[in-house]
Amino acid sequence: PAITRDRLRVAIQKSGRLADPARDLLASCGLTWRESRDKLFCYGESLPVDLLLVRDDDIPGLIADGVCDLGIVGRNVVVEYDLGRQAGGAPGALEEWRQLGWGTCRLDIAINDDERWAGAEQLAGKRIATSYPHTLGRWLSERGVEADIVTLSGSVEIAPRLGQADLICDLVSTGGTLAANNLKPVETLLHSEAVIAGPTHPLEDGRADIADMLLRRMDGALRLKE
Ligand code: ATP
Ligand code: ZN
The missing domain is CATH 3.40.190.10 (Periplasmic binding protein-like II)
Structure with a gap:
């Protein structure tokens, strides 16, 4: 049975080159959040979007396993992960949903x-x-x-x-x-460059609408920066 959730979960880098720009981008979409004590999980307050703070290398696997819905990560990490899966005989699991133009x-x-x-x-x-x-x-x-x-x-x-x-x-x-x-x-x-990575299939249940709204806001925020 597919995992059903009524909140979107986005994986971002906990610390490193992509951590601050990823948080800034999400904040520019109107997202505010509360950090857990261990600072691994951020509960979205203004939108039903939660953040998981992890090592960038873990982001593709979290999406492929359905633990997270989207991630902000370098294309280099996404490509390496999917080629690794394919080397093991599995199909690619990830797609670039957006290109962010930074982290180049x-x-x-x-x-x-x-x-x-x-x-x-x-x-x-x-x-x-x-x-x-x-x-x-x-x-x-x-x-x-x-x-x-x-x-x-x-x-x-x-x-x-x-x-x-x-x-x-x-x-x-x-x-x-x-x-x-x-x-x-x-x-x-x-x-x-940094990308929004997501699964090759569309999201299900309420998460599809939440992701649509977040990506629309993101597109607006990215356009403003141009
Ligand atoms: P983590 O602890 O999350 O594993 P890391 O050391 O693997 O961190 P960073 O050095 O923070 O990762 O780099 C994250 C991403 O930033 C890279 O995967 C790449 O997409 C991008 N990047 C941009 N410029 C560089 C650079 N000069 N060297 C390395 N990565 C770069
Ligand atoms: Zn890394």
């Missing part, structure tokens, strides 16, 4: 400063450190390149210096972190 960054291949870049073929047999193994794996296989993907959950940019990998595939915004580690971006796998 790229998922780039970066190599040592002093190396020359001649194209993807030179990656054959190389060790590539990344937190995005499925997105990188798809990009490599589309090019028929077999490389060794070293999956790291953080500090990817120091992996070449530590001898863990020959190069990296990581998120880049200004390129400052890469430069500080003597790396340079050479290929872009994905252009990312």
Whole structure:
């Protein structure tokens, strides 16, 4: 039986780059809320919309499992999650319901400063450190390149210096972190921004109307900012 609920539940990042802009966006839609003591759950006061504050990596799974209805998260996280599901033989579970235009960054291949870049073929047999193994794996296989993907959950940019990998595939915004580690971006796998992620199917029961209203207000708020 499908889960029925008369309140919409939106997952946002608890702390990090997307946390404040996500809260600001929801506040600009007229949402006010009360935080629980543990600050993991926010009860919506002005609208029947509750917030769950989590790590960004947990947001796709919460939506896929129906625990949350929508989430505010980077496209990079959504794409990686769905490719991971598909690698396991499951269908994709998520769709971008809106693009928010902030939190922009790229998922780039970066190599040592002093190396020359001649194209993807030179990656054959190389060790590539990344937190995005499925997105990188798809990009490599589309090019028929077999490389060794070293999956790291953080500090990817120091992996070449530590001898863990020959190069990296990581998120880049200004390129400052890469430069500080003597790396340079050479290929872009994905252009990312914050998105409203939701299921591939429409919401059911009263939540459909609540989501419609929230998204309409969001569209208005986003238009005002342009
Ligand atoms: P969490 O504790 O929630 O797991 P995190 O460390 O994974 O946090 P942040 O560094 O806060 O996440 O980044 C969140 C999102 O911000 C990224 O997934 C990406 O979409 C976006 N972003 C924008 N610019 C950058 C950047 N330069 N580096 C990393 N992420 C960026
Ligand atoms: Zn994260």
